[in-house]
Amino acid sequence: MGERVFDVVFIGGGPAGYQGAIRAAQLGMKVAVVESRELGGVCLNRGCIPTKAIRASAELLSRARRARNYGIEIDTVRPDVKAIIARKNKVVSLLRGGIAQLFRSRRIQHLEGTGRLLSPREVEVETSTGLIRLRTEKIVIATGSRPSIPPPFDGLTGEIKGVLTTDDILEISEVPASLFIVGAGAVGVEMASIMAELGSSVTLLEAKDRILPREDEEMATYMTRMLKRQKVKVLTGLSVNEVVPGEKVALTLSNGQKWEGDAVLLAAGRVPNVESIGLGSVGLEETGRPLAVNEHMETGVPGVFAAGDVVGGWLLAHVAFAEGITAAENAAGLRSCMDYRVVPRCVFAFPEYAAVGLTEEQAREQFPATAFSFPFKSLGMAQALGEWEGMVKLVVHEKNGQILGGHVIGPHAADLIAEIALAMRHHIPAKGIVETIHTHPTLSEAILETAQAACGQAIHILPGEHTNK
Template identity: 35%
Template sequence: MSDTFDLIVVGGGPGGYVAALRASQLGMSVAVVESTHLGGICLNWGCIPTKALLRSSEIHHLLHELDSYGFSADNIKFDIPKIVARSRAVVKRMNTGVAHLLKKAKVQVFDGRAKLAGKAGEAHKVSITKDGQEIAVIKAPHVILATGAKARQLAGLETDGHLVWGAREAMTPTELPKRLLVIGSGAIGVEFASFYRNMGSEVTIAEVADRILIAEDPEISAAARKSFEKQGIKIITNAKVGPLQKGSNEVSTTIESPQGTVNLTVDRVICAVGIVGNVDDLGLENTKVQIDRTHIITNEFCETAELGVYAIGDVAGAPWLAHKASHEAVICVEKIAGRSPEPLHPLNIPGCTYSRPQVASVGLSEEKAIAAGHKVRVGRFPLMANGKAVAMGETDGMVKTVFDATTGELLGAHMIGAEVTEMIQGYVIARTGELTEAELMETVFPHPTISETMHEATLAAFDGPLHI
């Protein structure tokens, strides 16, 4: 077993394992050090298992809408342990797939915790420990830190694994809570709120900001709130959650907001108030690596201030998205290999929330585009005017486009509705290719598809839509 490599990757998540695979493709010898599970949080306790759970909740919702499609069924019921078991089976399948890919690529995987341990000539040494004991010291001229992040803990709202849940507990319930409080309305909080509401829980969202989904265009945030409240989710913004009073199997608290004070008792609380980078115990104190609020500072090619040390993914800062980590992995490795990759443009990274309805966006909101000095042309098109959406019974939502009025540049696109997370990539390609309204208007969109709303929302910003 070799102890010298061209590249060492610390962390086997969507940034780390992709970096290893790309480096292997480019002829490098690669080691990956992973302390917990290949695939990282995303595959094991984030993106993938939550989508499996949300799929089950969508089916549960449809089963209660059967009459509108000409069907009927009696005694509809669900089995939470089976729903969770399916989600975990999906994770196992994907986790096994990552291990197979790394083995196929001849990447050496070390099971343990990694720590930078000084230099040996031009190479960085990495100490690997397991259960507190050093099991190996390996070295390479290049080390990529892809250690990800963990949930932020707020004083008085700490997760306890029983009454106050983090993401892991929320993904593996043994029974459905009748009453649930979700603190935080980012993508994670909203997705859990959507899952549990669709399964029948009474759900309250408390958000400290003045609107939910604060990263989205305000118009889309408002549409999402309206839809969620229509489904029965109670939403409190500008909220200050008081101390949690824990009983044996319930939690009581007060929520203060401009609308007044709410006294609330629930069975469980989910705390989804952001993340902090995993920068502890990496040996960074003996390097030139700089950290800002738990995130490693890098340049456009993922390089830190320490020569030969790089950082990608969540540990390197926002946006905290798996696809951002994977793309950074490729950029970073290609730069190491002496190629000339294009830096990642932050405004070309799509964001997706897999609630019901789904939310997706890329680029600037209308508000931010105007603040940046652009004169804008804005187009909107509702799903209720789209034939495929009507046929599917999925008319809740809209597509909004923001263009530069002078150049025709697509500044941003914002969508809410069925399957918009699958469609946003069309606008991402347009932004990456620096297309204008002309190319989008001349593009032939297939009929009948919900994607036609993307065409209509472009037309709406200029000559006007055809179908409203």
């Protein structure tokens, strides 16, 4: 067994692991990253990036179908799924290679294999050529998560044709004529919208009483309307009781309703990868639950940190980036803290939905709050682009004008939410946005117009149309 010595070892090369490793190297540490699969983790290989690459194809398809509205004649428009997947793979491969290049430039050791904790200062790596023992001063556990398989689907993925995880759907060779999606959180809604655009007849199921159950109720209702416009059938307050395999996948729902079709997609959350990594060897409980950490990303064992999906909470790549960097800085002797007060989140459906901070309902429970909104249809740039569906909503503290929450449905919502997040992070009230000149004509003016409404200075909307009392 070979032995190598490092200052810090990251077990996992996903968003938390690779960004944390680069930050640790910047701080002068000798770094190793142990990864059993591809660098970049779920986000780059089986999540954020491949999904968005496929969505980009679906978006272009949608615009081509509407080309006549822009004065453009296109004779034939149809999706080529194999070509779409090939393009997705090319994008992923390019970005994965970019991470490897960054590792080489920082002299970060990438060990391809499975890591297991032996002690708070030792990691064993099982590679294709044998075992390697790593001695290290600090360890960061960044083993990520995997799709949750809800009952009654236990043991059926990979065994029954047509029962797909969120990993599987990204490798399809053809669009299923009919698709049933279990779970209407961010991933379920996003995939329902994308697959419907590609031509699948989609049914979306949510056990709670509405889609996006953790998001603002008004915005969830709006998104439901948008899905139905795409001919997505939305079922809420129901679950799957029985699965019957065959040439088609057959389901029985909790109300007795039957469904039969080509494929079922399981989008019912994720579980942390905490099994078989040697937690007990360092004194951490092996409960199957996310690892507990403090604001410095420290576990209860000195010198052992954890970051990313494995710690639960916000299962978002950008949160994992921040957690990995925070863990690296603390491993290097700095005292960095994670701040979860302002975390933007998004759903890349058609149209996009993005949010930050509190929902209107949450804000009203905690503060004297009022919500103000502005429709994209009243915005010059949105009309020029032909993308006028959607709205911006700001939830504002009535006494000091601080923004408590921001919500955007519409074109480039995930980009636009950054301005609101920045204002919230630095305690800039709505008035601060109003006093900032925004470029015209741009979509960002929708944020300005909503802030103007919050300050009693609404320009392009009629009095009384912008406030939710």
